[in-house]
Amino acid sequence: MFNSLVKLLLITLTFSLIIFGCSPSGSKNETTSPKTSTPGWVSLFNGQDIDNWMVKIHHYEVGDNYGRTFRVVDSVIQVRYDEYEGDFNDRFGHLYYEQPYSHFHLKLEYRFVGDLHPGAPSFTIRNSGVMFHSQDPRTMPKEQNWPISVEMQFLGGLGDGKPRPTGNMCSPGTEVVYQGQIDPRHCISSSSETYDGDQWVEAELIVLGDSLVTHIINGDTVLRYTQPQVGGGVVERFDPAQKPDGKLLTEGYIALQSEGQPIDFRNIILLDLESALTR
DSSP states (O other), rough: HHHHHHHHHHHHHHHHIIIIISSSOTTTTTSOOOOOOSSEEEEEESSSOTTTTEETTTOOOOOGGGOEEEEEEEEEEOOTTOOOOOOOOOOOOEEEEOOOOOOOEEEEEEEEOOOOOSSSOGGGEEEEEEEEEOOOOOOOOOOSSSSSSEEEEEOOOOSSSOOOOOOOOOOTTTEEEEEEEEEEOSSSSOOOOOOOTOOOOOEEEEETTTSOOOEEEEEEEEEEEEEEOOOOOOOSOOOOGGGOOOOOOBBBBBEEEESSSEEEEEEEEEHHHHHHHHH
16 A cells, blocks of 8 residues: 555656656657657657557458558658548547557647548547547457547637637546546536647647546646546447446557548657656
8 A cells, every 4th residue: 555655646746747847848840750858758659650550440340441541641640531432431440559558648749631521420520539548449349439448539620719629538438537526428628729720739648547637738738537437328339348337447548539530640759657657
């Protein structure tokens, strides 16, 4: 118990240092992965290929990158649908980094481009995200629609002058504690500004196992919650063994999302907070 408490205090201290300015900086105009000279930070995306990532698309087996949904062009991971046959047909997809993480600080940049693919649900317009604490995609049946995971949801403005915050929380097959109690909503809105057009937006995600989760957009903290756990709905046709409701999520996979809206991702770097404590 004492060792666990000390570990939690050290991780919390590391988290505090990160929040108050110890994360690496980089120009938002760069198109290649940022320098990771700050000790501990690593690039999850090498700017050349996605060989160390796994694809899982609804209706297809793990590893089938149908229609080259996920591709690399000019040091950017692009999500595209121009090679799809027919309409979208709920082919929701995710690109998973090859290893799971528990306590980490993730940084990436994204931008929405182009138009929603024909047949994609209207709620997916300028809608994507990054999943974390996700189940292993190799445990998902071919017809499972979403991974059991927590999502940092990205939304783009629709150019209509209405607020549409980004950096929200959505919970496919999971639940979180927000403002002291389990929140029954599938998505919890952040306090971020609305970002219209095709501009790059910087997102940061700080996850402390099954404890505190923090969402940051363009340097501003926009949402905090705790105790991510298995529960809730939305996910369909899953293996029941993968959904023990009430189980706290201590670790899992990180995945970039495709929902029918073209989007770009770049500068994907991560600080493993547990590893940082052992150096």
